[in-house]
Amino acid sequence: xxxxxxxxxxxxxxxxxxxxxxxxxxxxxxxxxxxxxxxxxxxxxxxxxxxxxxxxxxxxxxxxxxxxxxxxxxxxxxxxxxxxxxxxxxxxxxxxxxxxxxxxxxxxxxxxxxxxxxxxxxxxxxxxxxxxxxxxxxxxxxxxxxxxxxxxxxxxxxxxxxxxxxxxxxxxxxxxxx
Amino acid sequence: xxxxxxxxxxxxxxxxxxxxxxxxxxxxxxxxxxxxxxxxxxxxxxxxxxxxxxxxxxxxxxxxxxxxxxxxxxxxxxxxxxxxxxxxxxxxxxxxxxxxxxxxxxxxxxxxxxxxxxxxxxxxxxxxxxxxxxxxxxxxxxxxxxxxxxxxxxxxxxxxxxxxxxxxxxxxxxxxxxxxxxxxxxxxxxxxxxxxxxxxxxxxxxxxxxxxxxxxxxxxxxxxxxxxxxxxxxxxxxxxxxxxxxxxxxxxxxxxxxxxxxxxxxxxxxxxxxxxxxxxxxxxxxxxxxxxxxxxxxxxxxxxxxxxxxxxxxxxxxxxxxxxxxxxxxxxxxxxxx
Numbered sequence: 036x037x038x039x040x041x042x043x044x045x046x047x048x049x050x051x052x053x054x055x056x057x058x059x060x061x062x063x064x065x066x067x068x069x070x071x072x073x074x075x076x077x078x079x080x081x082x083x084x085x086x087x088x089x090x091x092x093x094x095x096x097x098x099x100x101x102x103x104x105x106x107x108x109x110x111x112x113x114x115x116x117x118x119x120x121x122x123x124x125x126x127x128x129x130x131x132x133x134x135x136x137x138x139x140x141x142x143x144x145x146x147x148x149x150x151x152x153x154x155x156x157x158x159x160x161x162x163x164x165x166x167x168x169x170x171x172x173x174x175x176x177x178x179x180x181x182x183x184x185x186x187x188x189x190x191x192x193x194x195x196x197x198x199x200x201x202x203x204x205x206x207x208x209x210x211x212x213x
Numbered sequence: 214x215x216x217x218x219x220x221x222x223x224x225x226x227x228x229x230x231x232x233x234x235x236x237x238x239x240x241x242x243x244x245x246x247x248x249x250x251x252x253x254x255x256x257x258x259x260x261x262x263x264x265x266x267x268x269x270x271x272x273x274x275x276x277x278x279x280x281x282x283x284x285x286x287x288x289x290x291x292x293x294x295x296x297x298x299x300x301x302x303x304x305x306x307x308x309x310x311x312x313x314x315x316x317x318x319x320x321x322x323x324x325x326x327x328x329x330x331x332x333x334x335x336x337x338x339x340x341x342x343x344x345x346x347x348x349x350x351x352x353x354x355x356x357x358x359x360x361x362x363x364x365x366x367x368x369x370x371x372x373x374x375x376x377x378x379x380x381x382x383x384x385x386x387x388x389x390x391x392x393x394x395x396x397x398x399x400x401x402x403x404x405x406x407x408x409x410x411x412x413x414x415x416x417x418x419x420x421x422x423x424x425x426x427x428x429x430x431x432x433x434x435x436x437x438x439x440x441x442x443x444x445x446x447x448x449x450x451x452x453x454x455x456x457x458x459x460x461x462x463x464x465x466x467x468x469x470x471x472x473x474x475x476x477x478x479x480x481x482x483x484x485x486x487x488x489x490x491x492x493x494x495x496x497x498x499x500x501x502x503x504x505x506x507x508x509x510x511x512x513x514x515x516x517x518x519x520x521x522x523x524x525x526x527x528x529x530x531x532x533x534x535x536x537x538x539x540x541x542x543x544x545x546x547x548x549x550x551x
Contacts, residue, residue, distance in 0.1 A: 094330045101337035109343055109366050169329050
């Protein structure tokens with residue numbers, strides 16, 4: 036089960052570097068106390084994950100991920116700056132029982148995931164991968180998956196209109212007392 | 214995409230990549246040095262002054278002297294700043310600006326990485342610089358710096374949308390996001406270049422690009438009349454130089470992109486002129502765009518902060534979407550000839 040036979044190509048080094056970066060970013064995001072630091076380490080994780088996508092030859096997914104999450108992290112940072120106090124507060128008192136239970140839960144989850152991933156088989160895809168995978172994604176989106184794609188865009192439009200309506204109503208309420 | 218990570222790991226390969234990176238860094242630094250000189254000269258002439266003319270022959274060494282001054286200046290960090298982030302921010306701003314240069318094709322075979330999502334790569338990485346600018350503003354612990362950083366975030370995120378949408382028309386005509394294929398598609402006479410069939414897209418692209426560069430008339434993040442110097446007000450010495458370097462590398466990158474996307478890249482204006490090497494045509498078009506940016510800076514006044522957002526969402530975005538619809542109609546009626 037534990038056969039780690041690897042050949043030392045650039046891909047191998049890149050994978051380990053990116054994986055380590057992703058994990059470090061995630062751990063730091065939990066451990067930091069200031070919200071800006073947290074947002075930054077989240078961005079670090081997202082960029083490392085994008086690097087992993089590039090290794091998997093999914094450039095489109097990788098750069099769309101960077102594009103979207105970087106914007107999201109920027110917004111998160113701004114909200115963090117605006118809605119939290121600049122000087123960080125003291126730490127919360129620890130809760131030993133809860134923390135022990137959480138640690139056991141995490142270890143169990145890790146064990147299950149590790150076992151499942153080691154046992155899973157990854158068969159090679161039958162057909163050759165398309166040369167231009169971005170174009171392949173586009174073609175699939177507008178042919179086989181056109182209806183789900185349109186439904187998602189309707190959902191986004193609804194969310195968008197909802198956000199605008201909420202923002203507008205708040206403004207009107209502010210103006211009424213005058 | 215080139216599978217460079219399949220190469221065996223050896224010092225030889227590492228050395229080749231390192232040499233490539235150093236070469237492009239040298240080119241970019243020379244460009245930045247003389248772009249700053251050129252900018253000061255051009256704006257000087259437009260304002261009926263002489264511009265820098267003391268240091269070296271014709272003032273050619275002025276920027277070198279300025280950089281030397283920045284290098285030996287005292288490096289100050291405010292006492293109440295968030296030290297780690299204050300130090301990180303300039304580097305984080307610079308790294309993506311340099312990385313975006315990897316995908317720019319200067320000629321048919323002169324390119325570092327042939328990526329099939331070239332344009333998205335540029336937009337995605339340039340967003341990371343926005344994070345660095347906010348970090349710089351926030352970690353300085355200064356009100357003006359923070360306001361500059363906030364404005365920058367709002368502006369960059371708003372103008373990214375029309376910037377991306379203005380290029381969708383080109384992607385539809387070329388059926389690719391690969392920058393090399395976009396240039397190859399524009400072969401022929403100069404009316405085959407994308408700026409004529411995509412004239413609305415070109416206009417939106419230019420406005421959004423100037424805004425993404427934070428240059429006048431969109432330089433609100435560092436509006437010196439209201440915010441002292443914006444997000445880099447607390448920075449001095451080498452760190453300040455890094456922010457400036459980042460800004461000018463983006464000028465380089467956006468001028469290259471505009472050349473590639475709309476002005477036919479290395480293609481000559483007429484096929485009869487192809488005895489002149491493509492790199493020269495590329496450089497000419499590139500120089501024109503850079504000059505255009507300086508010209509705009511010397512001509513137009515700065516926008517107000519409330520006009521800025523309205524411009525992105527109420528003018529540029531509808532125009533970009535209109536351009537997409539018109540392109541779709543054009544392809545439907547006349548095919549892809551443009």
